[in-house]
Amino acid sequence: MNSVETLPVERFQAGDFKSDLKPIWCPGCGDFGVVTALTRALAAIGRPPHEIAFVSGIGCSSRIPGYTTAYGFNTVHGRSLPIAQGIKLANPELLVLVASGDGDGFSIGGGHVPHVIRRNIDITYIVMDNQIYGLTKGQLSPTSPRGRKTATSNFGSLEDPVNPLLYVLGYGASFVAQGSPLDMAGLAKLIEEGIRFPGFAFINVQSPCVTYGEEDQQLKGQRTRLQNLGAMGHDPSDRAKAIELAREYGTKLYTGVLYRNPTPGPTYGDGVAQRHQTLQKQAVPRHDILKRFIPSPTA
Amino acid sequence: MSNDLIIGIAGAGGDGVVSAGESLITAAALEGYHGIMTKSFGSQIRGGEASCRLRLATQPVLNPNGPLDVAVALNWEDFRRFGGELPVESRTIVIYESNTGVSPDRLPLEGVKPSVVFSVPITQMAEKFAGTAKAKNIVVAGLLAGWFGIGRESMLTGIRKKFAKKGAEVVNGNVCAFQAGLDFAEAHPLKEDRKLGAPEAGRQAKLLTDGNDMCAAAAIFAGCNFFGGYPITPSTEIMQFLDREIWKYGGTVFQAEDEIAGLGAVVGASFAGKKAMTATSGPGMSLKTEMLGLASIAELPLVCVNVQRGGPSTGLPTKAEQSDLFQAAFSAHGDCLRPVLAPVSVADTFPITVEAFNIAEHYQTPVILLSDQEISQRKETVDPIDTSKFQIVERRRPAGAELANYARFKLTDSGISPISHPGMEGGNYLAAGIEHDEKGRPTASGEMHAKMNDKRFNKFNPLKNRRDLFVTIGDQDAPIGLVSWGSVAGVAMEALRLAKDQGMHVKLLIPKLLFPVAEPVFEDFFASVKCGLFVEQSHQAQLYRLVRMYVDVPRQVKPLAKSGSNPIQPGDVLECLRKLVVTMQCNPNHQPEAMVG
Ligand SMILES: Cc1ncc(C[n+]2csc(CCOP(=O)(O)OP(=O)(O)O)c2C)c(N)n1
Ligand code: SF4
Ligand SMILES: [Mg+2]
Numbered sequence: 001m002n003s004v005e006t007l008p009v010e011r012f013q014a015g016d017f018k019s020d021l022k023p024i025w026c027p028g029c030g031d032f033g034v035v036t037a038l039t040r041a042l043a044a045i046g047r048p049p050h051e052i053a054f055v056s057g058i059g060c061s062s063r064i065p066g067y068t069t070a071y072g073f074n075t076v077h078g079r080s081l082p083i084a085q086g087i088k089l090a091n092p093e094l095l096v097l098v099a100s101g102d103g104d105g106f107s108i109g110g111g112h113v114p115h116v117i118r119r120n121i122d123i124t125y126i127v128m129d130n131q132i133y134g135l136t137k138g139q140l141s142p143t144s145p146r147g148r149k150t151a152t153s154n155f156g157s158l159e160d161p162v163n164p165l166l167y168v169l170g171y172g173a174s175f176v177a178q179g180s181p182l183d184m185a186g187l188a189k190l191i192e193e194g195i196r197f198p199g200f201a202f203i204n205v206q207s208p209c210v211t212y213g214e215e216d217q218q219l220k221g222q223r224t225r226l227q228n229l230g231a232m233g234h235d236p237s238d239r240a241k242a243i244e245l246a247r248e249y250g251t252k253l254y255t256g257v258l259y260r261n262p263t264p265g266p267t268y269g270d271g272v273a274q275r276h277q278t279l280q281k282q283a284v285p286r287h288d289i290l291k292r293f294i295p296s297p298t299a
Numbered sequence: 300m301s302n303d304l305i306i307g308i309a310g311a312g313g314d315g316v317v318s319a320g321e322s323l324i325t326a327a328a329l330e331g332y333h334g335i336m337t338k339s340f341g342s343q344i345r346g347g348e349a350s351c352r353l354r355l356a357t358q359p360v361l362n363p364n365g366p367l368d369v370a371v372a373l374n375w376e377d378f379r380r381f382g383g384e385l386p387v388e389s390r391t392i393v394i395y396e397s398n399t400g401v402s403p404d405r406l407p408l409e410g411v412k413p414s415v416v417f418s419v420p421i422t423q424m425a426e427k428f429a430g431t432a433k434a435k436n437i438v439v440a441g442l443l444a445g446w447f448g449i450g451r452e453s454m455l456t457g458i459r460k461k462f463a464k465k466g467a468e469v470v471n472g473n474v475c476a477f478q479a480g481l482d483f484a485e486a487h488p489l490k491e492d493r494k495l496g497a498p499e500a501g502r503q504a505k506l507l508t509d510g511n512d513m514c515a516a517a518a519i520f521a522g523c524n525f526f527g528g529y530p531i532t533p534s535t536e537i538m539q540f541l542d543r544e545i546w547k548y549g550g551t552v553f554q555a556e557d558e559i560a561g562l563g564a565v566v567g568a569s570f571a572g573k574k575a576m577t578a579t580s581g582p583g584m585s586l587k588t589e590m591l592g593l594a595s596i597a598e599l600p601l602v603c604v605n606v607q608r609g610g611p612s613t614g615l616p617t618k619a620e621q622s623d624l625f626q627a628a629f630s631a632h633g634d635c636l637r638p639v640l641a642p643v644s645v646a647d648t649f650p651i652t653v654e655a656f657n658i659a660e661h662y663q664t665p666v667i668l669l670s671d672q673e674i675s676q677r678k679e680t681v682d683p684i685d686t687s688k689f690q691i692v693e694r695r696r697p698a699g700a701e702l703a704n705y706a707r708f709k710l711t712d713s714g715i716s717p718i719s720h721p722g723m724e725g726g727n728y729l730a731a732g733i734e735h736d737e738k739g740r741p742t743a744s745g746e747m748h749a750k751m752n753d754k755r756f757n758k759f760n761p762l763k764n765r766r767d768l769f770v771t772i773g774d775q776d777a778p779i780g781l782v783s784w785g786s787v788a789g790v791a792m793e794a795l796r797l798a799k800d801q802g803m804h805v806k807l808l809i810p811k812l813l814f815p816v817a818e819p820v821f822e823d824f825f826a827s828v829k830c831g832l833f834v835e836q837s838h839q840a841q842l843y844r845l846v847r848m849y850v851d852v853p854r855q856v857k858p859l860a861k862s863g864s865n866p867i868q869p870g871d872v873l874e875c876l877r878k879l880v881v882t883m884q885c886n887p888n889h890q891p892e893a894m895v896g
Contacts, residue, residue: 021740053571053721058732065729066741071721072729073570074741075563076593082527082560086567086575087721089551090525094571094721115556275546283547287686289516290649292544293506295325297457299318299437299473 011046014039019069025060030207030219031128033181035067038097038126040184041191042068045095052095055084057109059101060135061128061207070097078108081116084123092269095195096123102143103133106162110142117171117200119268124194124201129164130209131217138212145250148214165246165258168202169239174261175201176242182206182219182226183255193257199267206253222253229256237262300496302357304447305365307385308439309350310373312341315436319371320351321678322440322457324507326450327355328680331502332495335363336678339384340617348377350385355449358499362789363677364866367391368493369447371439373421374399375407383866387411392489394442396421415490419483428475437473441480448494451481506681510645510674511578513681514604515540517652518576522691523602524550525575527564529557529583532616533672534606537578558583562590562603569599570730572720574656578604580672581614581623584630591665592631595755597730598708598718600659600666600694602652607671607785609863619672620863621785624841627667628814634752636759638662639814640768641669643788645679650689651811654768657692662758663718669813671836673786694718697726706737710750714758763817771824773799773806779876780824780831780856781807784842787867791834794872803876805831813842816849830855830879834872838862855883 017039025031042052052070056062058077065072075083080098088096100109105127116123132150133139139152142162149156168176175197179187187205194201208217215221234241234256242259245252284291306323310316317338324336334355341347354363366386372378372395378385387393387408397418401407406416419442425434437458444451454477462470508516515537518526526541528534542552551568555561561577568575579587584605594601607623609615627639638658642651652668659666697705697717702725709716716737719726728739734751736742772795779798783791788809795807808824810817833843833856840858859875861867 048724050724050727051722055567063741066731069727071727072731073567073597074729074731074733075566076589076732079559079563079590079593082555082563083567083570085560086525086527086553086564086569087571088567089553089564090568090571090573090575091720091722112556112560115560272551276549279547280549286520286522286548289519289544290506290684290686292516293508293512293681295328295504295507297329297453297460298322298325299440299454299457299461299477 010043012043012048014043017042017049017068017070019067021066023063023067025063026211028210029060030130030181030209031061031064033184033187034126034128034205034207035064037179037181037184037187038064038191039068040188041195044188044192045195047095051093052097053084053087054097054099055080055087056099057101057104058135059104059133060209061099061101062104064099078104079112080104081109081112081125085116085119085121088121088123088269089272092273097195098123098125100125100127101134102127102129102131102141102164106164106167107142110162113168114171117168117173120174120199120265122199122267122269124191124203126191126203126205127164128205128207130207130213132209132212134209134212161250163246163249164204165249166243169243169246169259173202173259174199174264175257176246176259177202177257178204178206179255180206180219180222180226180253182222183228186228186255190257197260197264199264225253227252227254229254229258236260301368301447301493302496304355304368304493304495306353306355306369306371306443307350307367308371309348309378309381309385311377312347312349314349314373315433316349316373317351319436319439320353322454323443323450324353324355324678324680325457326453328505328507329453330450331498331500331504332356332449332680333358333360333498333505334680335360337363337673338676339381341380348380350381352385355495357496361792362786364790364868369394369443372396373435375401379407387413389413392493393417394419398422417487424479424483425476428479429472434473434476437476438480441477442484445481445484446489446493506683507678508645508681509536509676509678510642510648510670511536511606511676512540513645513648514578514652514668514670515544517649518602518656519544519548520686520689521653521656522574523576523656524548524573525553525565525568526551526577527553527555527568527575528561528577528579529555531580531583533608533675534578534580534604536675537604558586559590562587565601566590566594566599569594569601570597570720572722574600574660576602576604578606580606580608581610582612584623584626588631591637592633592635593732594665595631595635595637596732596734598663598755599730600663602655602659602666602668604668604670606675607669615864617672618864619786620837621671621787621835622837622839622841622863623669624813624837624845627669628845630667636756636815637665637667638759638762638812639667639669640811641785641813642674642811643785643809645674645677646681647811648674649684653689653691657690658762660694661692661715663694663715669785671786696723702726707739708735708737708751708754710737710754714754759815762812763815763819765812765817766820768810768812769817769820770809770811771806774804775806776827777804777806778827778829779803779805779880780828781805781834781872782810782831782842782846783807783834784810784813787834787836790867790869791872794834794869797869797873798876801873803880805876814845816846818849821846821850825850825853825856828853828856830883832857832859832872832875832879834859834867836861836863836867855879
């Protein structure tokens with residue numbers, strides 16, 4: 001038990017993480033709920049905004065860093081993960097968050113996901129999955145269901161969707177969760193847990209697009225479908241079960257932690273820190289580096 | 300006596316051709332000679348034919364090119380596979396393996412009859428003295444040391460060091476094999492003494508390295524702490540060197556899943572406040588352009604090295620070409636300027652790489668460093684460099700009052716605004732690929748976009764007066780002008796010497812800063828010029844065309860341009876110059892054709 005003295009002091013309120021930039025999302029967009037949940041999570045974590053780097057790609061969802069007071073980086077479409085990894089490796093002290101959309105994260109940027117997972121770089125990846133391209137006004141997304149009619153699939157999609165939960169579980173992610181702004185407190189808690197998790201954490205957020213999204217994906221539609229994994233008694237350390245549940249993506253709507261590795265492996269940063277420690281003794285002063293090129297006789 | 304010796308050695312993969320070359324150039328460097336060594340291989344990764352060219356001299360060596368003074372063939376099929384890379388003339392001294400069964404007056408060389416030919420039982424000598432044919436390279440080194448007077452002592456030291464672990468018998472065997480080579484040379488003296496004279500600047504030892512390692516070392520010196528990239532020939536050694544060294548300084552080498560992610564991580568590391576770089580070649584450069592645009596608009600410092608090879612696409616992965624200049628200058632979409640620098644040699648790679656970091660940090664910009672396959676992979680002797688003469692520039696960070704109401708992209712007179720990084724209290728801002736106002740807030744305002752474009756262009760204006768990034772050789776008022784860059788500049792320098800020897804009044808301009816085009820420097824250079832040549836290794840003569848976009852180049856200045864893997868020889872330059880001058884004298888208004896397509 002914590003003694004009274006060591007109980008964390010509430011240093012920050014959610015409001016401290018909200019910038020004065022007014023979001024330009026459509027009224028009712030699910031992403032509003034994500035900023036709210038995120039800022040609550042950050043208040044609970046208690047790191048000051050200047051120690052947080054919040055990276056995103058391009059999309060409606062990717063506007064989110066600008067609406068916070070953290071150091072933000074609204075990068076280019078699909079490339080938030082590589083940039084975020086560079087930030088984390090350059091300064092491991094930072095809290096690094098990444099936000100993305102379903103297109104940004106699983107279409108153009110999908111190729112980066114396996115690599116950040118296998119490296120286990122300690123960043124938290126939040127995908128706002130609305131099964132549509134919002135910013136470009138309603139085209140087919142990699143998570144749109146087969147048959148879905150959009151501006152670029154007028155006669156219905158001919159493709160099966162990507163299953164984001166199964167995708168990251170398949171590559172061996174150690175923390176996989178799904179949330180919805182419908183359950184704001186739950187979503188805030190999931191983000192907080194993701195940040196606290198020592199290693200790469202993935203949170204898929206069912207954040208509806210009110211303008212181009214389908215009826216059943218709206219928060220109203222979600223209300224009847226949403227099932228909380230905690231309430232269901234799901235054991236998040238059970239990876240096989242997590243995979244089973246993840247398979248139901250698209251038909252069932254589970255929220256909560258699907259999988260949390262009970263014995264997480266070392267992070268990439270752990271390895272880097274250890275290497276720095278062992279190798280630093282071998283450094284010659286930088287201005288002596290050319291001594292490497294003094295030849296020695298060879299045959 | 301010789302003051303400049305070009306030696307070509309070729310054989311099968313396992314013949315130790317490259318080791319022989321390496322031990323010789325090492326010996327030369329230790330004895331204070333100048334030298335360049337290039338290697339060339341058949342298309343197989345291992346095995347196949349191998350060759351090396353060594354150019355050793357008593358004064359600085361400007362390029363590795365030229366016909367051979369000495370040709371060593373361990374077998375003729377392999378030697379002949381290198382064709383124009385190892386050109387033999389009648390004055391070339393030919394040394395070859397006698398077990399090839401070829402008679403000295405029937406060498407399989409088309410159209411040349413070298414006058415001095417030695418058939419040497421190289422394998423037999425290796426087997427006899429060292430007990431193994433593997434010692435062929437030692438015998439070859441002995442022969443060359445004997446005839447040309449290089450590396451006797453250091454070869455012997457090298458042999459002792461290399462074989463020490465294998466015991467006294469092996470050491471002794473190899474020493475004897477080397478001695479056998481020396482003895483053979485002594486028993487068959489050249490009619491004319493071709494031994495290399497004493498080095499002009501004395502016998503002070505030189506450094507020895509290649510362009511990629513030099514680039515990596517310069518990066519360490521400049522304070523680079525992060526490398527992100529993806530392996531690609533001929534740039535990979537930069538990443539490999541840094542992986543061996545950078546961790547010791549608390550830095551990181553990050554092998555990304557592709558070049559986009561590689562440069563992405565560099566952009567991230569720079570945003571986080573670190574000096575960061577990537578290195579790649581053509582195909583990787585094509586992938587990196589998106590990130591270059593992002594770094595330009597977000598005004599993030601970074602260095603992107605492109606070790607040019609032949610293109611387009613996979614092109615000629617192991618051959619040098621200067622065909623990525625347009626791409627470097629205009630690499631990403633939108634109105635944008637990224638400085639482009641190019642070193643002319645291995646030695647020059649040090650200051651130019653340091654400069655690339657300095658410019659990147661000072662101007663908060665990606666800088667493209669254009670090396671090429673030749674510089675990157677050739678071994679070169681380098682005079683000791685006094686690193687205390689170099690200044691290291693750090694990005695301007697906000698402090699005190701600047702942080703009170705911090706505006707990351709403040710419109711300042713210089714166009715340079717103090718840059719914060721995560722972790723710095725009060726410096727919080729939104730970096731973005733989207734256009735922004737002074738505080739980093741997204742905007743679609745035309746007025747703000749124009750202002751920011753002005754800022755992002757005008758900040759580079761001082762670069763155009765960086766005359767220290769240009770070398771001019773020759774009289775200021777010369778009417779004939781040569782312009783050349785990168786590894787080819789060394790050819791132009793030699794051509795200049797020859798042209799002057801022949802009485803031509805000629806000068807040479809070598810830009811190390813290629814973009815932005817420094818109009819004042821080029822205008823001053825061309826003021827006296829009536830005719831001349833841009834000497835470069837690309838089909839399109841890219842520097843010639845790039846400069847003409849910004850500068851009124853005199854009409855009688857023409858490109859001498861060849862596609863990659865077709866070495867431009869100093870003699871080619873001379874011949875073109877002669878033609879130009881003759882045409883000019885007959886008809887000064889005549890517009891001659893481009894010299895070589
Ligand atoms: C390289 C590139 N290709 C295409 C685009 C256009 N584009 C911007 S956002 C986007 C898709 C957005 O969808 P998603 O990632 O799901 O985000 P959402 O807007 O739905 O939140 C596209 C195609 C771009 N900006 N860059
Ligand atoms: S288009 Fe859709 S995703 Fe984009 S802001 Fe509007 S509701 Fe949100
Ligand atoms: Mg979407």
